[in-house]
Amino acid sequence: MLGLQAGCCPDVASGRHLIYGREFKNAFDEDGNHHSAGRLREVPWVAIPPVVKAIRVLEKFAPAEGLLFDAGTHTFVNTPTRSTASLRFTALHSRIEAFAAWASHLARALGRDGEVIPDDPHGPIGLARFRRTLAWHIARRPGGLVALAIQYGHMRTAVSGGYAARGRDGIHQLLDIETARATADTLTTLHGDLTRGVGISGPAARRAIHAAAQAPAFAGSIRTRRQARDILDNPALTVYDNQRSFLMCVYNRERALCRRLDSDDAPRLDRCRSSCANIARTDHHAAQLLKRAQILEKQVASEVVPGPLADRLTHRAAQLRALADRHEHGRFNPQEPTS
Numbered sequence: 001m002l003g004l005q006a007g008c009c010p011d012v013a014s015g016r017h018l019i020y021g022r023e024f025k026n027a028f029d030e031d032g033n034h035h036s037a038g039r040l041r042e043v044p045w046v047a048i049p050p051v052v053k054a055i056r057v058l059e060k061f062a063p064a065e066g067l068l069f070d071a072g073t074h075t076f077v078n079t080p081t082r083s084t085a086s087l088r089f090t091a092l093h094s095r096i097e098a099f100a101a102w103a104s105h106l107a108r109a110l111g112r113d114g115e116v117i118p119d120d121p122h123g124p125i126g127l128a129r130f131r132r133t134l135a136w137h138i139a140r141r142p143g144g145l146v147a148l149a150i151q152y153g154h155m156r157t158a159v160s161g162g163y164a165a166r167g168r169d170g171i172h173q174l175l176d177i178e179t180a181r182a183t184a185d186t187l188t189t190l191h192g193d194l195t196r197g198v199g200i201s202g203p204a205a206r207r208a209i210h211a212a213a214q215a216p217a218f219a220g221s222i223r224t225r226r227q228a229r230d231i232l233d234n235p236a237l238t239v240y241d242n243q244r245s246f247l248m249c250v251y252n253r254e255r256a257l258c259r260r261l262d263s264d265d266a267p268r269l270d271r272c273r274s275s276c277a278n279i280a281r282t283d284h285h286a287a288q289l290l291k292r293a294q295i296l297e298k299q300v301a302s303e304v305v306p307g308p309l310a311d312r313l314t315h316r317a318a319q320l321r322a323l324a325d326r327h328e329h330g331r332f333n334p335q336e337p338t339s
C-alpha cells in the first residue's frame with residue numbers, strides 16, 4: 001500500500017476498478033538480483049468503491065506520479081518539499097492511533113458513546129493488528145461498520161480474489177481464520193440456544209442442528225490456517241449467520257439460490273433469497289424480524305415518510321411479520337418430544 005502511486009487505479013468505463021501496485025519481497029530478475037524499487041504485481045487488486053474514493057482523495061494532494069503516501073506530503077513539519085520515500089511504518093502506526101482518537105472524539109461530540117473506541121489493554125493497534133481487525137469485520141459483519149454498503153460476498157471475493165494467483169498468504173490467511181472463527185461462534189451460540197430450549201425452523205433446520213452438535217469439538221481452538229481450513233472445507237459445518245436477512249445460511253452449493261455459475265463456493269449473503277432451501281431461523285431471528293417490522297411501522301405512523309415510501313415500508317413490514325409468523329408455526333426444539 002505504501003508503494004502505491006498516483007494513477008495506480010485508472011478510471012474505467014464499466015466493470016470494476018483495478019489497483020496496480022508493486023511487490024517487493026519477490027522482485028528478483030532472472031539472475032537473482034533483487035530490485036529494490038519492486039516490480040509491478042502480475043495480479044492487480046480489485047478495488048471496491050470506498051477504496052477508489054480514498055485513492056482519488058490521496059491523488060489530490062500526492063505529487064504528480066508520486067507516491068500516494070509520499071512522506072514529504074504527509075508529514076507536516078520539517079520535511080523537504082519533495083521526497084522519494086513513503087511514510088514509514090512508525091508514522092502509519094501513529095496515524096492509526098490518531099484516527100482512533102479522532103473517531104472517538106467525533107462519537108462523543110455526536111452523543112454516540114456506544115461508538116467510542118475503548119482503550120486497548122494490549123497497547124497500540126499497529127498495522128498487523130489493524131489488518132486482523134479488518135479481517136474480523138469482513139468475516140463477521142455483512143453490512144456492518146466496515147463493510148457498510150459493501151456486501152460481504154463481494155468484499156470477500158474482491159479481497160481474496162486479488163491474491164488468487166499467489167499462495168494463500170497475508171490477509172487471505174487471516175480471512176480464513178476469522179471466517180472459521182465466525183462459523184465456530186455461530187455454531188457454538190446455536191448449540192447453547194438449542195440446549196436452552198430455543199426453537200428453530202426452516203428447510204435447513206435439521207442440518208443446522210447437526211452442525212451445532214459438533215461445535216463443542218472445535219470451539220476456541222482455531223489458531224492456525226490449517227485448523228481454519230478443516231472447518232471451512234467441511235461441508236457439514238458451513239453455517240453463516242446472516243444478520244441482514246435475520247437468518248442462518250446452512251450453505252449447500254446445490255441448493256443455493258444466490259449462487260452464480262462463476263462464483264466460488266461461498267454464499268452471497270448480500271443476495272439472500274427468502275425461498276432458499278438453505279435457510280434456518282431461531283426464535284432470536286424471529287424476534288429480530290418483529291422488531292424490524294415495528295421500526296418500519298413506526299416510521300410510517302410518524303407521517304414524515306412520503307406516500308410511496310410509506311407504502312414500500314408497510315409492504316416490507318408485512319413481509320417481515322409473515323416470515324416471523326412462518327417461524328412461529330414451524331418452530332421446534334430438538335430436545336422437545338415430537339408429537
Ligand code: SF4
Pocket residue numbers: 248249250251252255256257258259267268269270271272273276277278279
Ligand atoms: S440464498 Fe440461500 S445459500 Fe444464498 S445466502 Fe441465502 S440462504 Fe444462503
